[in-house]
Amino acid sequence: MHALVTPGGPLIFAFHGTGGDEHQFAPLVRRLWPGAGLVAPRGAVSEHGMNRYFRRTGEGVYDMEDLARRTEEMIAFIRGHLVAGTPAFAFGYSNGANILAAVSFAAPGLFERIALLHPLIPWTPAPQPGLAGRQVLLTGGRNDPITPPGHTEALAGWYRAQGAQAELVLHEGGHELREGEIAALARHFDTTTQGAEP
Template sequence: MHAIITKGTPLIFAFHGTGGDEHQFAGLTAQLWPGAGLVSPRGTVSENGANRFFRRTAEGVYDMVDLAQRTEDMIAFIRTHQEAGVPSYAYGYSNGANILAAVSFRAPDLFDRLALLHPLIPFAPSDQPGLGGRRVLITGGRRDPIAPLATTEALTAYYRRQGADVSTSLHSGGHELRPEEITALQAAFAD
């Protein structure tokens, strides 16, 4: 797995969207958190030449066996890059948000703070009490054709039921990142 890795405090894990790579959020991370470390993996699945973190069989239909295996692989990758005593925060956009959410369902202790930008979780995750008290930001567009508002709201409700400290930032547009989401992301990782 290719990745950008730099040292610093806190340690930020950034997960790209479909078609992105490990460089997609390097500049944004440096801008929002100067001096922070960065771990930014590249998805190892190619979908018509576009990098992804796991396979899907159609738009919004996930290969659940592949997702389960790649989630476990990503958990192992994350653990090898964390450092004792250094807070770990993570954010992901679109497909990156989806793998990050899947990681949180299985290993809620990995990150001190989590931001899911335009996630699409089209299945009902199992309860995960380890998410209790975790800070989670979820963003999206009210007219997002890829991550519909109803699924964003269902995921928000899931994290709240688990006892997570959830905040949201929703805009009137589609699947694009907007400035108010970036502001919410920066605030979510502020002390």
């Protein structure tokens, strides 16, 4: 785990993709929010030597029991690292976006704003009224072979149906992160803005 808390700045939680680690997004956080604190947990599951946050049996086929258990563990971890009086934001990429989404389904009040970069949630979550008014950014690629854009659009629609303010940003590429997404992420965590309208 990478953890650095800076007095007076926001606290950013960053969740890596499959095969990443707690250092994957540290340079990005320092570049976008130089005064922010950073909490970056490493996924506790190893898939052929690659770090992940929960088990799966195939691409887009999740071990739902393991996901439920890991989600509760992550919620407890997050609660243990929040700082009273400090705004907390979170973003995740790919597998990191999936665990962050699962956390938001179960505990919607942990973060002021979240960003899901290339998430894949292959089921319809149960209704979550606690998401009403929450600001959520979702990004993806229109030619993403791992996360079909239809899934991302459906997830954005689900968040909107819960009353969240969900912004959807898609680029013409695949599963890679592009600068347009990074710019959208920076805007999303800018506390001087009010966020996107649903």
